[in-house]
Amino acid sequence: MFRILTTMLVPALLLASGVPAIARGDRDQDSLRDAAAQGQVIPLNRLIAEVRSRPPYSGMSYLGGPQFDPDRMIYALKFMDGAQVVIVYVDARTGRIVGRKP
Incomplete structure (x- = not known):
């Protein structure tokens, strides 16, 4: 039972923890593109x-x-x-x- 719970919970936690980093990376890239377009x-x-x-x-x-x-x-x-x-x-x-x- 513990093994089943662990194999289901660990990937879910890893996925959930990675989402903010991915979203932040997209925002960083967007702001970087905007800054390049504006010559900054x-x-x-x-x-x-x-x-x-x-x-x-x-x-x-x-x-x-x-x-x-x-x-x-x-x-x-x-x-x-x-x-x-x-x-x-x-x-x-x-x-x-x-x-x-x-």
């Missing part, structure tokens, strides 16, 4: 092209899957440098590189 942020494809034009990133492959921090207006872009993944943090408003890991 640089479009993502242009940011990626600008980063790729700068050494040492010009020799790296872009991996995709950008992450966006709406509070700080920062993109985390992943590049491959040989066998190492490099994450480049870019200000979405200015295009300025504000950090790198590693």
